Amino acid sequence: MTKWVYGFGGTTSEGRGDMKNLLGGKGANLAEMSSIGLPVPPGFTITTEVCTHYYQNTQSFPSELKDQVTKALADIEKATGMRFGDAQNPLLLSVRSGARVSMPGMMDTVLNLGLNDETAEGLAQKSGNPRFTYDSYRRFIMMYGDVVMGLAHHDFEDILDQHKRDMDITEDTDITAEGWKKIIVQFKDMVKRELGKPFPADPQEQLWGAISAVFKSWMVPRAIAYRQINDIPESWGTAVSVQSMVFGNMGQDCATGVAFTRDPSTGENYFYGEYLVNAQGEDVVAGIRTPQSLTIYGKEKEKSQLPAMEEVMPDVFAQLDQVRHILEKHYRDMQDIEFTVQKGTLYMLQTRTGKRTAAAALKIAVDMVKEKLITSDEAILRIDPQALDQLLHPTLDPHAHKQIVAKGLPASPGAASGKIMFHADDAEKAAKKGEKIILCRVETSPDDIHGMHVAAGILTTRGGMTSHAAVVARGMGRACVAGCGAITIDYKTATMTIMGAELKEGDIITIDGSTGEVMLGQVPTIQPELSGDFAEVMGWADKARRMSVRANAETPLDASTARRFGAEGIGLCRTEHMFFDPARIQHVREMIFATSTPYRRDAVMKLLPAQKGDFKKLFEIMKGLPVTIRLLDPPLHEFMPHSDKDITEFAKAAKLDLARVQTRLAELHEANPMLGHRGCRLGITFPEIYAMQIRAIFEAAIETDVTPEIMIPLIATHKELEILKKLVEDIAGEIFAEQKKKISYTVGTMIELPRAALMAEEIARSAEFFSFGTNDLTQTTLGLSRDDAGKFMPEYIQQGIFEKDPFTTLDKAGVGQLIQMATDRGRQTRPDMKLGICGEHGGDPASIAFCEEVGLDYISCSPYRVPIARLAAAQATLRLQKSAQAKNKKAA
């Protein structure tokens, strides 16, 4: 016979903490606390399997359920000495839902279940507190009427308000027991009027109504939507926990509270929490009365005048403090607990792992290692790498006054203040004078890169999380608020309008890229702190991880940031950004307009000194570390002017006929630039461009003594790589002969097209390393343009077609297959092949775990994600070791 019901509390505990799948998070932890001897009010949990059965059998319960519940209820009665529905000594129950993970939108709680006119009378007698009793009774009717019977909460509130008006009182606390009694009658009348049936007086009917309501709430639209967004399978189902009520509001020897075993904001190791004397749980969070600190230390820290629990009920506090230590020792992590004191007796109502800030997570992990509660490996696994992002960027001073005027998408974390500038060139000029700038654009394009680079933050009114502005800003570590539709920019008048207010160029604003908020004026910010606990955990992570972590960086600033954040090399130095420099773009454009190879060579060679200078600076910063340089990748039209004004200006400066310029621009236009004349295709058709870049790399490398890794983009066939590798070798040979000095170098390729992955065995004959360009590999494998997917991706995720945006987290099932294939086939040909990843996914923990599984040698991500990647890589190594050990154990 299937066991559908698990009892806990009193003397027995049929469940355990690791049975979350069956008992839900709440049920499992109640069982666990009970089993380690903590004071838990007796109760039972109806399993998630009942929920599954319910929906698989036209919303009906398994036939054995009723008997099992009756039996479990009898156990509670035995443990508490009270009887459910008894007129003299009534047992009251709470009924709560509890899925594996906490899930808003579902029915939460019905308290005080079991009350009716008779049992209420009995309870009033027994407790000697009729006001408490009828207050509890009316609360029960309100909750049950709302969540089980589907009535509107305000229907009850209206009656309550009317009563207060009639009695000329303002506070609920002023209502007497008699008042509540009258209200209860009115409540029940209203229920009958509205639903055509009376409020159930039978406690059994109440109980089964509440249980059914929990299961029904699993399929309400809000719950379904939440599951889809958070990727929770419908099949998990919810459990129902039924527990005997305890009361913190039966007098001055009663209390209720919530606590964390350590400070969840800072991680400081003291008992952090609040309580209220003579109150129910909801009063603590409702904000009607001011909650008080648990400890004297806390009270002093918060400069509170109200007495701490440690002072008011020292005995019970001591017992609670002991529970705190037991729980931490047992769970080996910081806990978030709820408790009630009924007439001087402590009851534990809930424990769960406490949510915490990133800073707290670090401190708690480090402290627990020092306390020998956990190992450093466990500490590494305790910290959410994504959360580190909070620590790596400036944040707004939480005490500062903020005037929030608009909200966009939190596109790139960090807070920044500065003067509004609408054009990249203006931003650059202002930045040269030492001013801090917020670049404000409708959208950004590669033309704006130099402006984005000097800006402290970027604000766009259009575009999503994967828009150009968002992607580039994240890469550069600039704060960015994107797609802020409430703002209208007028370039002509150099103004922008927010909620009717006009801001002009030079006005100061503040943006918070972590929240999407836009604020007027300067809001003070706090700089990140990378030492202390952060450094300690990073040190452990670096020891634990197998893969090395590099950064995608092309400017000296990026490279320095990357080193500061612990990057072990550059995995992707894009060279196109160097072409956008205003001092060079004219040469680039003239090169594009050259009609023959010699002209093109002359034009491109004008870029050589600057390009060499770029590499030299980079190599000096990265001294001793590997640097992978990708040769020119984007299609040439990206370098051309777009607006009529810019086109005319360019034609004038280049002394070209405007009509010819326009014709050439039309020729350069591509239907699908992503799949067009770019990457190595440029190198094949215009070898002089690559030749210049290769020369610049070698001349710079010889002077700085680094080992450059030259990376050819967009390879689809082995022959392309063969041709371009020969170009590298020829130019290297020339330079070695000129300078009478040789350096070592490697030539490799991006694997960013499905064909390259499929042909990896052949391509590896020429490639000394592969770097997976997962952005483009995702685009081509899925046939999905990153720039255009925004229009339907939200719907795709909502409908569960993709679990997560495949441009954020690697599509393991599809793209992952190609990566695995390329890895296996590449190593078939060249066992010592170096393998890495340099797409946006290189900074995503889930994707990093996949890279570890596949066995890549390194991951490369934007400088600001390097610490995240270091930690995620360590976690990946540890998890893989763990699962290997588990497998070995199973095999043994």
Place this chain on the structure above:
Amino acid sequence: MTKWVYGFGGTTSEGRGDMKNLLGGKGANLAEMSSIGLPVPPGFTITTEVCTHYYQNTQSFPSELKDQVTKALADIEKATGMRFGDAQNPLLLSVRSGARVSMPGMMDTVLNLGLNDETAEGLAQKSGNPRFTYDSYRRFIMMYGDVVMGLAHHDFEDILDQHKRDMDITEDTDITAEGWKKIIVQFKDMVKRELGKPFPADPQEQLWGAISAVFKSWMVPRAIAYRQINDIPESWGTAVSVQSMVFGNMGQDCATGVAFTRDPSTGENYFYGEYLVNAQGEDVVAGIRTPQSLTIYGKEKEKSQLPAMEEVMPDVFAQLDQVRHILEKHYRDMQDIEFTVQKGTLYMLQTRTGKRTAAAALKIAVDMVKEKLITSDEAILRIDPQALDQLLHPTLDPHAHKQIVAKGLPASPGAASGKIMFHADDAEKAAKKGEKIILCRVETSPDDIHGMHVAAGILTTRGGMTSHAAVVARGMGRACVAGCGAITIDYKTATMTIMGAELKEGDIITIDGSTGEVMLGQVPTIQPELSGDFAEVMGWADKARRMSVRANAETPLDASTARRFGAEGIGLCRTEHMFFDPARIQHVREMIFATSTPYRRDAVMKLLPAQKGDFKKLFEIMKGLPVTIRLLDPPLHEFMPHSDKDITEFAKAAKLDLARVQTRLAELHEANPMLGHRGCRLGITFPEIYAMQIRAIFEAAIETDVTPEIMIPLIATHKELEILKKLVEDIAGEIFAEQKKKISYTVGTMIELPRAALMAEEIARSAEFFSFGTNDLTQTTLGLSRDDAGKFMPEYIQQGIFEKDPFTTLDKAGVGQLIQMATDRGRQTRPDMKLGICGEHGGDPASIAFCEEVGLDYISCSPYRVPIARLAAAQATLRLQKSAQAKNKKAA
């Protein structure tokens, strides 16, 4: 010891006809003829391995070569009774290159080698014909000076012309023996002057000079270029054939000729050829004297007054006619031969398989089967499927006068005449009046489809072989000349300019899409003939092939054409073209502008009757055959107006604010439409569009009793297909209930994204068939936009990066892997999965061979390629059987 030299002729033959790789085509066939007892002047062949050795060893010969040549030369001397370099009885030699396949650009021939002042004197004595002798001598110096010593041909011609002016004669034939002697002296003086060294008198030096020249010519730029274009590996090398000279110009009992064993134009079984008495081979083709027919039949057929060889030299002719029969019986194919008669003795100088027209190929194959010379399977394999294209389209009357004014790309075969129209709408109006139209555009877009459809031919001034115009025209079977840059179109004045001449709307032109020619006025055309030999061969092919052949067709005309050409169903009915109909496009655009689902549903439902009508017509034509319908595929912006004028008109007609229209158009714009919001992504986000199409299909199918195959495009994930299959099932259920009738149907998907191929096992859970959309699969696998690749594809092919344009012939190595994978994985889940291909590759013989290897069930191509596909499919089946038999044999 390696054998570098193979002798032939006389009594021995060391080589065979199947040794082409070693001996070259010419050398192998000389050996073969010799071995079957035909009269071949003795000689020897230096192998292609010598060529390879030559280039692998700094242009030097293997050490054993000299001895082997000396030995072979001695054998010739023995067989002929003459001696090389002998002053009394000199042996003269010809030296010819011979690769595996005939290759223009290489050194061809040096004749009369061995002549010098002494041997010439001896030859004059022996032949008693000084004029013949010194004419031969001067020819030798000219040829040798040109091809071996690198002098300009005109240097010799100048001397010759000067001599004729001095002697006051006009024809070479008027030059006497003495005259030639003088000229020879002048030739030799000129050589010494130009090169600083004398013309070689030593026959051995002459011989080795000529041999070296052949090997050197393997690497001249023209030969390299030819190899690259024709995909001939450099490693093949060339052989050198050295052969004793025979002379057709020693008197009236001498002759020379070329012949085909059957008529290469029509295939008629008679001895087709020409000869000249007292002439050398080059005279026959030089056109100075009029060649005469071999046979009386031929002479009468050509209405020639000159006597036939059959009359002039009946004995030698009889011998030659016997050779003809021996060769056909031996080679079992039509042969192209060269012969010389020296003093009444016949010598065979060459035989090879004769080139022929498509019509001749069919007739010869059918006749040879009737003659029991070959089997019908062999007949099938004899015909180049591509060549059939010549027979399926109207061709220009070869006797008509043509005024060619421009030449563009031969983008879609067939010839057509008609009135010039510049706009699709005008073309449509004119066509309704029964006029034939040539639609002339700078480029075409989907907006022009209706105009292209009514046009007899399409001419564009821009775009390549894979431009929109070219692809669509081939699909529709319309003649198309694309990218004709010599023509300038001015839409404003409705004129176009060709070489200064102005043509206006309504003027008549003729285009030949098989050659790219554009002609003024109407040139008569000849309609294709699909019966007779064509039908016979097609019948054999249909019996031989395993795969079925379907057509890509969406209009009644296309469908009828497809049936006429033998299509066994429709493999791809695109539905978007139905949306472009001028009567419907406004509804389509209103649907796109609908702001909410109900509005969109209303707009789209207006299209239902028309769409249902389309399907009904199609189903009626295809009755009894399967029809695969693809739901809407292109991104919505393709349906929107592009020009400012059209946009304004649309806004007016739809009663929409112009600014709103422009904003919406900007929103619809995509950076990479190929990877954008299209295919099933439309179906997921706007299910009402697919719902309308599905309803139209089922309503039409129920009325016509067909089994529709509904195909969902651009599937990347199983979930997409699952959602849309459910939509199909729901609507089918609704209609079955409404109509109280059920029909059977299947739901399947295109496999056109790499991810779909990778996930085929999962996708096959919902898909009942896969159709490989190899156009898009090639685009995504290679990361290569078909619309943009034209800019660099020629260079890519020239550099050997792709052997062939991957949009024409399937990239087996890359894309093929994914097809194989999807096939295996799809059948893993669903063993009876139906598999087909519907990209452009479905009509390409090489790609069809691959489909056979993979084991697809059907191929689908444009209607005009159906016969090609039927033949190619049969060849693929036969070749695969053959290679399986060969393998079995080897294993046994």
